[in-house]
Amino acid sequence: MDLRNGLRPLGTTPDEFQRDLLSNLYYRRGTTVESASAQDAYETLALTVRDRLAERRARTAAAHYESNPRWVYYLSAEYLLGPQLEQNLLYSGTTELAPAALKTLGFSPEEVAALDVEPGLGNGGLGRLAACLLDSLATLDIPAVGYGIRYDLGIFKQEFDNGEQVERPDDWAFQGDPWEFPAPDDWQMVGFYGFLGPEGWVPGEVVHGEPSHLLIPGYGTETVNIVRLWRARAARASFDLRRFSAGQYAEAVEEAVRAENISKVLYPDDSTDMGRELRLKQQYFLVSCSLRDIVRRFRFRNADWDDFPAKTVIQLNDTHPTLAIPELMRLLVDEEKLEWEHAWSLVRRTFAYTCHTLLPEALETWPVDMLGRLLPRHLEIIYLINEALLAEVRSRFPGDLDRVRRMSLIQEEPQRRVRMANLAVTGTFAVNGVAELHSQLLTSTTFADFAALWPDRFTNVTNGVSPRRFVRLANPGLSTLITSGLGSDAWLRDLSLLSGLAPLADDPAFREQWRTERRHAKEALGLGDPGAMLDVMIKRFHEYKRQQLKLLHVITLYHRLRDNPERFGVPRTVLFGGKAAPAYYAAKSIIRLINAVAAAIEADPKAYGLLRVVFPPNYNVTLAEKIIPAADLSEQISMAGKEASGTGNMKLALNGALTIGTLDGANVEIRDRVGAGNFFLFGLDTPAAAALRASDYRPRTYYDSDDELRAALDAILSGAFGGVGQEVAHSLLDRDEYLTLADYRSYVDKQDEVAAAWEDQEHWTRMSILNTANSGFFSADRTVADYLSRIWHASPVRLS
Ligand code: OX2
Numbered sequence: 001m002d003l004r005n006g007l008r009p010l011g012t013t014p015d016e017f018q019r020d021l022l023s024n025l026y027y028r029r030g031t032t033v034e035s036a037s038a039q040d041a042y043e044t045l046a047l048t049v050r051d052r053l054a055e056r057r058a059r060t061a062a063a064h065y066e067s068n069p070r071w072v073y074y075l076s077a078e079y080l081l082g083p084q085l086e087q088n089l090l091y092s093g094t095t096e097l098a099p100a101a102l103k104t105l106g107f108s109p110e111e112v113a114a115l116d117v118e119p120g121l122g123n124g125g126l127g128r129l130a131a132c133l134l135d136s137l138a139t140l141d142i143p144a145v146g147y148g149i150r151y152d153l154g155i156f157k158q159e160f161d162n163g164e165q166v167e168r169p170d171d172w173a174f175q176g177d178p179w180e181f182p183a184p185d186d187w188q189m190v191g192f193y194g195f196l197g198p199e200g201w202v203p204g205e206v207v208h209g210e211p212s213h214l215l216i217p218g219y220g221t222e223t224v225n226i227v228r229l230w231r232a233r234a235a236r237a238s239f240d241l242r243r244f245s246a247g248q249y250a251e252a253v254e255e256a257v258r259a260e261n262i263s264k265v266l267y268p269d270d271s272t273d274m275g276r277e278l279r280l281k282q283q284y285f286l287v288s289c290s291l292r293d294i295v296r297r298f299r300f301r302n303a304d305w306d307d308f309p310a311k312t313v314i315q316l317n318d319t320h321p322t323l324a325i326p327e328l329m330r331l332l333v334d335e336e337k338l339e340w341e342h343a344w345s346l347v348r349r350t351f352a353y354t355c356h357t358l359l360p361e362a363l364e365t366w367p368v369d370m371l372g373r374l375l376p377r378h379l380e381i382i383y384l385i386n387e388a389l390l391a392e393v394r395s396r397f398p399g400d401l402d403r404v405r406r407m408s409l410i411q412e413e414p415q416r417r418v419r420m421a422n423l424a425v426t427g428t429f430a431v432n433g434v435a436e437l438h439s440q441l442l443t444s445t446t447f448a449d450f451a452a453l454w455p456d457r458f459t460n461v462t463n464g465v466s467p468r469r470f471v472r473l474a475n476p477g478l479s480t481l482i483t484s485g486l487g488s489d490a491w492l493r494d495l496s497l498l499s500g501l502a503p504l505a506d507d508p509a510f511r512e513q514w515r516t517e518r519r520h521a522k523e524a525l526g527l528g529d530p531g532a533m534l535d536v537m538i539k540r541f542h543e544y545k546r547q548q549l550k551l552l553h554v555i556t557l558y559h560r561l562r563d564n565p566e567r568f569g570v571p572r573t574v575l576f577g578g579k580a581a582p583a584y585y586a587a588k589s590i591i592r593l594i595n596a597v598a599a600a601i602e603a604d605p606k607a608y609g610l611l612r613v614v615f616p617p618n619y620n621v622t623l624a625e626k627i628i629p630a631a632d633l634s635e636q637i638s639m640a641g642k643e644a645s646g647t648g649n650m651k652l653a654l655n656g657a658l659t660i661g662t663l664d665g666a667n668v669e670i671r672d673r674v675g676a677g678n679f680f681l682f683g684l685d686t687p688a689a690a691a692l693r694a695s696d697y698r699p700r701t702y703y704d705s706d707d708e709l710r711a712a713l714d715a716i717l718s719g720a721f722g723g724v725g726q727e728v729a730h731s732l733l734d735r736d737e738y739l740t741l742a743d744y745r746s747y748v749d750k751q752d753e754v755a756a757a758w759e760d761q762e763h764w765t766r767m768s769i770l771n772t773a774n775s776g777f778f779s780a781d782r783t784v785a786d787y788l789s790r791i792w793h794a795s796p797v798r799l800s
Pocket of ligand 1: 126318356362434643644646647665
């Protein structure tokens with residue numbers, strides 16, 4: 001088959017690349033070298049690179065069609081893909097060709113790269129994990145499609161106004177997105193509301209889902225997969241010409257606006273009923289479009305529904321896409337006329353569910369009333385699933401009413417709500433946590449009842465990160481050094497090879513080179529003295545993550561410095577990065593206080609050259625790629641038993657930062673691998689934290705008995721930071737939900753050990769190299785390999 005429509009293959013020489021660039025400028029941007037703007041240059045380069053991937057994509061699609069493989073479908077409300085240009089240059093092998101070609105247009109690679117806006121279609125770790133898994137699926141040649149929503153406005157842009165977080169819309173695709181392929185002819189129809197009539201569900205509102213896709217190339221292979229994103233549109237002819245002609249302009253487009261609101265923003269504010277309903281609508285929109293698309297794709301090569309589970313595995317990324325379970329039941333029973341039991345057996349063998357949390361408040365539930373109004377047939381199906389579930393529970397555990405109540409898909413008190421996590425566990429063949437500790441805690445706490453009923457359903461898959469993005473692209477200098485140390489760049493596809501660096505930790509010349517590369521990364525970040533220790537805490541703001549603990553440490557360091565500047569010791573730059581959810585006031589107070597403390601320290605000449613706090617706004621993937629290579633110390637200080645895994649911890653360790661952390665999430669596995677001697681452990685472990693929480697915990701006793709802690713909190717209370725942060729201090733003294741004060745002393749003492757270790761740079765460098773050398777396990781390629789062997793059981797399809 002001719003997959004190039006008779007066209008010649010795209011060339012790989014500088015001349016050919018340049019000719020294609022000029023051709024794209026002329027024919028696709030409609031402009032000339034003389035009048036090209038920087039935006040023209042960027043988009044033309046993107047198209048020229050994209051063409052090379054599109055060709056691989058066409059061949060991938062053909063190979064997949066040919067082999068009718070088992071597909072992995074990943075359903076996720078978020079994808080935090082990061083900037084696309086440099087990645088696609090690397091993956092298409094054109095990184096070296098671009099600068100010269102751009103020069104003919106009169107632009108530098110830096111100018112052009114600055115225009116590559118990252119699609120902010122995600123929030124934090126969950127969305128970035130989705131992006132890393134897609135990258136690894138393609139790299140491992142697994143037939144896979146990611147499904148998500150193409151939000152018009154991604155995660156908000158964070159700005160600081162007088163130290164306070166303000167949220168601005170992130171109009172990421174304002175200029176269009178050159179990486180995107182619209183596929184309007186694959187649209188789907190989605191119904192909402194309405195009633196159940198004798199013929200079944202009659203929706204009262206119908207919207208269209210229009211897909212577009214982005215290319216997901218594999219590294220070091222020909223495979224190019226896709227992520228397909230849905231955008232909500234009014235059904236055709238929704239424009240009301242009669243009203244428009246009558247001057248009712250707003251009313252004329254009302255329906256269109258209501259439809260488009262569904263894919264307007266990621267995680268609309270859910271502090272109102274309307275906001276909550278919009279989120280539920282988004283979830284169903286994603287699920288309904290994606291399932292119909294999956295079925296359409298199944299039918300290309302298959303006719304028998306009994307083959308569906310063998311050809312399809314659908315991974316639910318947390319509970320957001322859980323409505324896929326009742327939706328597939330509806331499609332099979334109502335539309336395909338399968339028997340209920342038959343349909344249920346297909347559904348149960350198709351879906352798998354990843355749980356990403358331990359926080360009870362993060363386990364989604366929806367009011368029965370709301371769900372029944374929006375999706376009456378789905379609520380009915382959920383009741384039927386629940387009946388069968390509870391019958392099974394009663395027969396296995398006769399007389400155990402409490403257990404029945406706990407396991408029910410419906411929570412009764414204080415309000416009737418549907419428990420999405422219970423539904424997700426009930427409708428899937430595999431449930432996994434995202435780190436060893438997390439998976440253990442899931443089966444011993446959150447899902448203990450389900451684990452007793454179906455022990456074989458539960459497994460663990462420890463998260464991982466893309467070594468291409470977070471080492472090769474983010475840290476080119478260190479990557480080159482690693483490649484020369486190992487004698488090859490094969491580590492980029494087999495990260496376990498990093499272990500070959502371990503002997504080099506004892507080689508003084510290599511250590512010197514290692515320090516040089518790390519220093520370059522710091523200089524590139526540009527935060528002043530590269531000799532100061534760069535101490536970073538980059539993650540979403542949440543009280544369980546305990547940015548407030550780091551802040552108390554900063555205030556303590558500041559007090560020591562003021563009292564005794566000669567004895568301060570190691571100069572530090574403390575860097576915070578992260579956003580707080582718009583309606584999460586406690587987290588926003590912590591942000592404001594950090595900014596106030598930073599300003600006070602900055603204004604004090606005594607602190608000059610010794611202590612600095614920096615907080616660049618709008619932490620995102622682009623910024624992460626600059627900070628991570630420069631970091632010396634990685635703060636992973638959540639209250640034990642709260643962070644499911646963490647992935648920033650992996651990225652930092654992989655780049656040679658040393659971790660100070662609790663025994664939480666994947667920190668446990670990082671410490672096991674890099675060695676206890678190369679990791680700064682502090683604080684209560686999960687059982688101790690749980691026991692203290694369960695007892696009569698009094699944070700004030702720590703305040704009373706620890707002079708430095710008292711001084712830090714008193715400083716806030718007495719208005720030393722412009723009066724900011726009173727509520728933070730009060731909340732710590734009165735409640736301290738996450739045991740910040742209980743862990744303070746152990747944390748500060750451990751930080752003193754960190755400072756002492758920093759004084760011996762040879763030893764520190766040795767530890768740094770060993771962190772990198774022993775972090776190969778945390779590649780997302782290994783994560784995908786684990787999903788494949790434990791859950792997905794799909795095989796690679798390689799292009800010939
Ligand atoms: C995050 C978890 O908080 C984090 O620990 C984990 O590393 C990440 O998911 C990827 O697994 N929303 N985001 C998360 O959980 C939820 C819910």
